[in-house]
Amino acid sequence: MNKRSALLRSMSAVLGTFTLASVLSIPVALAQGQRVLKFVPQADLRILDPITTTAYITRNHGYMIYDTLFATDAKFQVQPQMVDKYELGKDQLTYTFTLREGLKFHDGQPVRSADCIASIERWSKRDALGQKMAEVTESWKAVNDRTFALKLKRPFPLVLEALAKPSSNVPFIMPERIARTDASTNITEAIGSGPFKFVKEEWVPGSKVVYVKNMDYVPRKEAPSWAAGGKVVKVDRVEWIYIPDSATAAAALSAGEVDWWEFFPPDLIPVLARNKSIKVENIDPLGSMGLLRFNFLHPPFNNQKMRQAVLSVVDQNDYILGIAGDPKNGHTCYSYFTCGTPLSSEVGAAPAKGNRDFEKAKQLIHESGYKGEKIVIIDATDAPIVHSQSLLTAELLRKLGLNVEVQAGDWGTLITRRASKEPVEKGGWSIFHTWLVGPDVMSPAVNFAVRGSGEKGWFGWPTDAKIEELRETWFAATDPVASKKAADAVQARAFEFVPYVPTAQFILPTAYRSNLSGVIIAPITLLWNVEKR
Amino acid sequence: MAVVSFVVFSLLYLTPGDPAAIIAGDVATDEDIRRIHARLGLDEPFLVQFGRWLWALLHGDLGTSIFTNLPVTQLIGQRVEPTVALTLCTLVVAIVVAIPLGVIAAAKAGSWLDRAVMSFSVLGFSVPVFVLAYILILTFSVQLDWLPVQGYRNFRDGAWEWLRHLILPSIALGTVYVALIARMTRASMLDVLSQDYIRTAAAKGLAPQQVLIGHALKNAAIPVVTIIGVGIALLISGAIVTETVFALPGIGRLTVDAILRRDYPVIQGVILIFSAVYVLINLAVDLSYVLFDPRIRY
Numbered sequence: 001m002n003k004r005s006a007l008l009r010s011m012s013a014v015l016g017t018f019t020l021a022s023v024l025s026i027p028v029a030l031a032q033g034q035r036v037l038k039f040v041p042q043a044d045l046r047i048l049d050p051i052t053t054t055a056y057i058t059r060n061h062g063y064m065i066y067d068t069l070f071a072t073d074a075k076f077q078v079q080p081q082m083v084d085k086y087e088l089g090k091d092q093l094t095y096t097f098t099l100r101e102g103l104k105f106h107d108g109q110p111v112r113s114a115d116c117i118a119s120i121e122r123w124s125k126r127d128a129l130g131q132k133m134a135e136v137t138e139s140w141k142a143v144n145d146r147t148f149a150l151k152l153k154r155p156f157p158l159v160l161e162a163l164a165k166p167s168s169n170v171p172f173i174m175p176e177r178i179a180r181t182d183a184s185t186n187i188t189e190a191i192g193s194g195p196f197k198f199v200k201e202e203w204v205p206g207s208k209v210v211y212v213k214n215m216d217y218v219p220r221k222e223a224p225s226w227a228a229g230g231k232v233v234k235v236d237r238v239e240w241i242y243i244p245d246s247a248t249a250a251a252a253l254s255a256g257e258v259d260w261w262e263f264f265p266p267d268l269i270p271v272l273a274r275n276k277s278i279k280v281e282n283i284d285p286l287g288s289m290g291l292l293r294f295n296f297l298h299p300p301f302n303n304q305k306m307r308q309a310v311l312s313v314v315d316q317n318d319y320i321l322g323i324a325g326d327p328k329n330g331h332t333c334y335s336y337f338t339c340g341t342p343l344s345s346e347v348g349a350a351p352a353k354g355n356r357d358f359e360k361a362k363q364l365i366h367e368s369g370y371k372g373e374k375i376v377i378i379d380a381t382d383a384p385i386v387h388s389q390s391l392l393t394a395e396l397l398r399k400l401g402l403n404v405e406v407q408a409g410d411w412g413t414l415i416t417r418r419a420s421k422e423p424v425e426k427g428g429w430s431i432f433h434t435w436l437v438g439p440d441v442m443s444p445a446v447n448f449a450v451r452g453s454g455e456k457g458w459f460g461w462p463t464d465a466k467i468e469e470l471r472e473t474w475f476a477a478t479d480p481v482a483s484k485k486a487a488d489a490v491q492a493r494a495f496e497f498v499p500y501v502p503t504a505q506f507i508l509p510t511a512y513r514s515n516l517s518g519v520i521i522a523p524i525t526l527l528w529n530v531e532k533r
Numbered sequence: 534m535a536v537v538s539f540v541v542f543s544l545l546y547l548t549p550g551d552p553a554a555i556i557a558g559d560v561a562t563d564e565d566i567r568r569i570h571a572r573l574g575l576d577e578p579f580l581v582q583f584g585r586w587l588w589a590l591l592h593g594d595l596g597t598s599i600f601t602n603l604p605v606t607q608l609i610g611q612r613v614e615p616t617v618a619l620t621l622c623t624l625v626v627a628i629v630v631a632i633p634l635g636v637i638a639a640a641k642a643g644s645w646l647d648r649a650v651m652s653f654s655v656l657g658f659s660v661p662v663f664v665l666a667y668i669l670i671l672t673f674s675v676q677l678d679w680l681p682v683q684g685y686r687n688f689r690d691g692a693w694e695w696l697r698h699l700i701l702p703s704i705a706l707g708t709v710y711v712a713l714i715a716r717m718t719r720a721s722m723l724d725v726l727s728q729d730y731i732r733t734a735a736a737k738g739l740a741p742q743q744v745l746i747g748h749a750l751k752n753a754a755i756p757v758v759t760i761i762g763v764g765i766a767l768l769i770s771g772a773i774v775t776e777t778v779f780a781l782p783g784i785g786r787l788t789v790d791a792i793l794r795r796d797y798p799v800i801q802g803v804i805l806i807f808s809a810v811y812v813l814i815n816l817a818v819d820l821s822y823v824l825f826d827p828r829i830r831y
Contacts, residue, residue: 044790046600052569053556126565184568186556188602204611205601206790207782243683243780251670252682252780382793409549412795416551419566458562 035235035532037516038258040249042525044242045209048198049186051126054168056437060525063227064211064238065106066172066192069097069116070164071228072439074285074521076342078164079228081220082111082173082193092155093138099146104216105175106197113148117141118179120163120171125183127169129162129445132475157478158445165446166227166524167439195219195231195528196238209240224520224529231528234518238527253278253511259532260512262525265384266325272511279514282507286338286438286523287330290319290389290503291449295430296462298423300375300402305368307498309361311351313396319504322388323435330506336450336494338438339505343484348492352502361400375404376424377431380411389433389503418459432459433503438523444474444490449500462499537808538590541801542583550795551575552599573599586801595805596798598791605802608787615685616783618695619775620768622703627710628761632750634711635718635757640745642723650715657712662771666705666778673701683780698781706775710764717760721753728752754825762818766811 043057050062071081080086084100103111117140124130124137138151150159163171174192181187190198196211203209219230241258243249250268252258254275264272273280292314294301301307320330333339334349346353375397379390390406397404407429409417414432422428441447451457451471452464470493474486512519518529553569554561570576574585589596595605638650674682680701686694725731726749734744773785784803791799822829 046794047556048602054561182572184565184572186602204782205598205603205608206612206786207780241684241780244786245778245780247667248670248683248778248780251675252684255674255678255682257682257684410793412550412555412793415554416549416795419551419554419563456562456564 034237036237036239037235037260037527037530037532038239038241039527040243040252040258040261041209041240042262044206044244045203045240046205047186048188048190050172051123051169051183052186056168059168059170061190061198061209062170062172062192063194063524063526064196065190065194065198066170066174067103067194067231068164068170068172068227069120070160071226072161072164072166073225073228075225078160079222079225081164081228082116093152095150095152095159096143097148097150100218100220101146102218103193105193106191106214106216107175108216109175110145111173111193112145112176113142114145115176115179116173117148118176119173122179122181122183123169123171127165127171128448129158129165130169130171132156132445133159133162155478156475157483158475161445164228165439167437167446193217195233207242209242211238211240212236219528224526226520226522227524227526233528234531253513256513259516260510260530262510263508264511266329266509269326269329269509277514278511279516280509280511281519282329283510283519283521283525284438284507284523285521286340286442287505287507288385288435288437289333289338289441289505290323290385290433290435292389292393292431292433292501292503293449293460294462294498294500295428295460297421297455298428298430299373300368300370301430303368303370304497305364306370307501308351308496309364309368309400310393310397311495311498311501312361312364313356313358313400314352314393314501314503315356316352316502316504318392319389320506322392323385323504324506324508329509330504333502333505336441336447336491336502337444337487338442341438341442342480343443343487345484345488345491347488348495351495358399365400365402370402372403374424375402375430376428377404377406377433378414378417378429379406379408379433380414381408383411383414385435385506386411386414386433393431393433421455421461435506438505444471444487450490450494452497452499460500462497464493464497464499467493467497467499534805534808534812538587538801538805539583541804542586543579545795545797545800546579546582548795552795552797555794556600586798590805595802598799599796600794605798608799609784609802609806612782612784612787614687615776615781616769616772616785618685618688618699619702619706619772619781619783620765622696622699623707623710623768624761624765626703626707627714627764630707631711631714632718632757634715636722636745636750638715638719639722639726639749640741642719647719650719654712654716657708660708662705662709662774663778665708666701666775669701669705670778685781685783702775702779702781705778706768706771709771710768713764714757714760718753718757721756722749725749725753751825755822758818758821758825762814762821765814769807769810 041057045057045061047053047058050058067082069081069083070078073079082099082103083097086095086097088095099111105111124134133156136153136156138153140150142148165171178187178189195214195217197214199210199212213233213236219232222229224230243252246265249261250271253261269280272278294307296302316332320327324330334346334352335344337343377390377394380386394404394406417429418432420428424430448458452462452467454463455461470490474490477483477486515533516530518531520526520529553566553575556569557565597604598608634650638647641647670682673680681698684698686698688695731744731749734748772783773789776783776785788803
């Protein structure tokens with residue numbers, strides 16, 4: 001055998017091995033007649049732990065596989081979910097919770113009081129509202145496998161609201177052995193007691209996530225309302241198919257290869273709306289809130305007058321157009337708490353409303369003693385909502401005669417850079433933009449951007465003892481009227497202090513095939529109750 | 534490979550971006566990020582981090598993804614098949630179409646056929662992959678409904694399903710290589726066709742096809758094989774765009790996603806694999822010269 005034929009034989013052997021390996025691999029076949037919901041999510045699922053991250057995609061994954069003790073419904077009322085009954089002692093210090101019968105984790109183990117306590121304790125270490133509750137918690141105690149008690153040091157009227165928190169971080173219940181994981185370490189097992197089971201073997205990060213119906217799940221009898229009520233699963237399997245390219249996702253939806261595209265760029269609305277087999281809808285009643293955040297550590301925005309100057313020229317209508325493309329996909333919201341929720345109001349909002357007053361803004365800038373310091377807006381060109389806001393703000397500030405520089409990068413760079421407390425000459429920043437979903441901004445408890453807790457707080461690090469004091473007053477409020485009054489006071493102070501500028505309330509539309517029904521109207525995309533004909 | 538490892542690690546260390554900030558999410562505080570830094574060992578000095586990574590590498594461990602907590606080898610393993618399949622199909626499309634086109638163009642040099650092939654080549658070079666991809670999707674998937682828009686099926690799920698999902702991506706990615714290989718084949722063939730032994734072969738009364746295929750093409754093959762080898766290396770990088778447009782879960786997309794998230798272990802693992810593949814392809818190309826020219830000995 002000469003060298004040439006030996007080489008040919010070797011090449012054939014390599015090719016043959018590859019083919020054989022492919023053919024002999026274990027087939028992943030779907031059972032005949034399975035109802036499969038193919039869903040294109042807003043982002044790729046990378047992290048399975050809904051406690052270590054606040055990423056919305058991980059929160060949505062959490063809603064698929066976990067359940068919660070309580071849930072908030074469409075009327076902003078707290079409803080029991082895993083809990084069958086509960087009572088608050090006469091001293092207002094002891095809550096006793098009893099779980100529903102028949103709750104089981106996906107590994108077949110029953111849900112016990114110990115699991116709930118461990119899960120809530122882990123959540124309390126990461127979530128801001130959870131931390132607040134932990135401050136007043138004396139103890140958690142398992143009375144028996146289905147009943148457990150919470151003993152408080154002093155009355156805390158938001159216990160149920162905290163346990164029913166609808167958005168990140170959601171107090172999901174996991175098995176005790178998993179919930180005992182350090183709160184900064186990602187859990188690696190995705191086992192809950194929720195309506196779907198995660199199929200880890202079929203998970204391809206960056207491409208596909210698979211869930212199957214949890215046959216052991218016992219839904220509540222009530223109709224679904226947001227994350228409350230009966231979580232009745234009407235498909236056998238859900239596939240999250242991540243399609244990074246918008247045009248491809250639109251084509252896939254048009255061709256019927258996928259059933260539902262969670263969020264899509266507004267410029268595609270006319271294209272998708274023309275297709276009679278596709279429904280384009282706004283299913284998020286609260287939408288999201290855009291925000292313009294200042295750096296309080298360095299000039300010029302460590303000066304309140306400078307922040308007030310920016311507030312007085314921001315026109316939310318421009319930002320709605322920039323972000324959502326069409327006025328129909330958003331509306332002005334002159335409130336620090338999500339418009340459409342109980343605590344929203346326009347108290348103190350006069351500087352943010354009406355005709356934009358550039359002369360007044362220039363006067364404020366003059367009074368602030370601005371000396372032409374460079375203002376750096378950090379931008380993320382791969383995040384359209386951030387990018388459009390950055391460009392609009394830069395234009396506004398230039399109109400005011402300020403020395404502005406937009407420093408563009410990607411989202412990964414922006415969220416790294418915004419952690420820098422250095423001045424702009426050393427890589428720091430002056431302004432960044434982001435957005436938060438409605439439930440994350442609907443009260444002083446969850447709106448972390450409205451706080452004044454200084455360097456321990458969120459990026460920008462505003463320090464304002466007054467706003468912190470007003471927030472504490474709100475926490476202590478025991479009835480809805482007092483709560484509203486206290487929230488109004490927080491907001492009035494916020495419009496004076498300007499921890500950030502609310503830029504717009506916008507709604508990202510969703511699109512699904514017309515053979516789907518039962519889509520739940522909620523600020524989180526929920527996949528139970530959805531039927532595919 | 535050692536140099537590549539060091540350079541890649543250094544570049545990542547210097548690149549702005551912090552996976553801890555990305556993991557923590559939008560709502561995180563400084564303290565949250567510091568805690569994640571410490572957990573991932575990202576707060577340690579460069580040499581300590583590099584030393585730890587190199588030690589693990591020497592033990593065959595490419596590390597664990599910072600985000601998914603899955604081993605890098607598993608993530609790469611999940612993505613190998615689509616990328617290999619796309620590369621092979623593209624290569625087949627490129628070779629099957631380009632070499633005959635190049636041979637015909639050379640045989641009919643100066644004719645309208647030659648000009649048509651060359652015009653196609655210019656077009657093939659000029660149209661970006663993503664534009665062609667969208668045109669193919671619109672025509673064959675959305676309007677005609679013949680082929681799927683996106684996704685990948687494993688070969689074990691059925692050969693036809695597997696092939697259907699690769700046809701459009703292979704054409705989109707392959708067109709530029711068809712253009713490249715066709716031009717190279719034509720140029721190489723023209724050079725060989727002007728040699729004395731070709732004239733001799735024709736004078737002996739051999740059929741034109743026999744002269745073209747048996748004598749000219751075989752002798753023109755070495756530059757063509759070289760360009761195919763280089764093309765495979767380029768294909769891997771070209772696959773990134775194709776995989777993104779057609780939502781193929783291949784290594785190209787894994788790389789881009791990892792870079793955007795600063796998932797350092799994945800980036801390092803993928804680049805190491807890429808460098809190894811490049812080395813192997815070059816070796817294979819060098820070895821293949823023996824098949825085409827018996828005078829070459831190693």
